Amino acid sequence: MRTTISKESILKSSVLFLTISAFILSALLFTSCSESEGLDISTSDEVLISQIESAARTVVDTSSLPTATTTAFNGDLSDSFVESVALASGLGYKVSILTDNESRSEVSSDVFFTTEGRQLADSNERRKKRRHKCFQFVFPIDFIMPDNTSITLNEKADWMLIREWYTANPDATERPELVFPVDLTLKDGTVQTLIDRGELKTIKDSCKKGKDKRKCFKLVLPVSFTMEDASIITVTERADFKLLREWKKANPDATVKPALNYPVDIVYRNATTATINDTTEMQAAKDTCN
Numbered sequence: 001m002r003t004t005i006s007k008e009s010i011l012k013s014s015v016l017f018l019t020i021s022a023f024i025l026s027a028l029l030f031t032s033c034s035e036s037e038g039l040d041i042s043t044s045d046e047v048l049i050s051q052i053e054s055a056a057r058t059v060v061d062t063s064s065l066p067t068a069t070t071t072a073f074n075g076d077l078s079d080s081f082v083e084s085v086a087l088a089s090g091l092g093y094k095v096s097i098l099t100d101n102e103s104r105s106e107v108s109s110d111v112f113f114t115t116e117g118r119q120l121a122d123s124n125e126r127r128k129k130r131r132h133k134c135f136q137f138v139f140p141i142d143f144i145m146p147d148n149t150s151i152t153l154n155e156k157a158d159w160m161l162i163r164e165w166y167t168a169n170p171d172a173t174e175r176p177e178l179v180f181p182v183d184l185t186l187k188d189g190t191v192q193t194l195i196d197r198g199e200l201k202t203i204k205d206s207c208k209k210g211k212d213k214r215k216c217f218k219l220v221l222p223v224s225f226t227m228e229d230a231s232i233i234t235v236t237e238r239a240d241f242k243l244l245r246e247w248k249k250a251n252p253d254a255t256v257k258p259a260l261n262y263p264v265d266i267v268y269r270n271a272t273t274a275t276i277n278d279t280t281e282m283q284a285a286k287d288t289c290n
Helices: 007-041 043-054 067-073 125-130 156-168 197-209 238-250 279-289
Strands: 058-060 080-088 092-099 108-114 141-144 150-153 182-185 191-194 217-219 223-226 232-235 264-268 273-276
Touching (some): 043 108, 080 156, 108 125
Antiparallel strands (some): 080 092, 223 232, 264 273
16 A cells, blocks of 8 residues: 655654754753853862962952952951962962951961952862861950051951951051950850960860860859959959950050959869969969860
């Protein structure tokens, strides 16, 4: 029997073939685009950073950075300021930054930007570790500036206030002084009050070594401190430590740190207690911790 194929059947088959082909092509393009987008976000940034690192770079002025970099410096880098900028022509920028935020593991680190000013996603563990936060400051915290004025940070975004001060005072060379005592929150939620820079150093050293970052012991309140002007400040609860900070802000020229009045009781992490009668016994207690 002879089969007759009409023009109408041929036309329908052609349309069906073209429709299926278009669908397959669209799916392939979608998959390709998705994979490319994933590559752009992660692998491409890593490749570009590697190229910037290995390329010949020219040191340029900070003002040469694209305006778009302000997005990063008003965000995660709000606690940082630029030390130097190096341009790899046609690739991007390597920017060395410093920070006054002592919750960071290291003062200095490097970040990278495209020629348009987008911050590159950096997965390098060594560089990430330098900007790792050992703890979170409990706001507010205060800084005494080189001209003896004070700046109070009430939230993370306020770190920009310090950078803005130095922009307005370009001849200043000294960095700001963090005013103690300060409260900080560890990753386990523990809140610690640090009396001085020595305690801050101990916390940061423990962080770098992967040890328990909690203080070895804390003061049993109430305690009192004699200030440089011979006034006495009594701390009956944690919130009262701010009285010491307020005194320092009111007396920015003071160089002698508050003297703890003995005897005092301390409680160790294991809940045991001890009475400390003088500075010698206090130092011995700290040495025992170490």
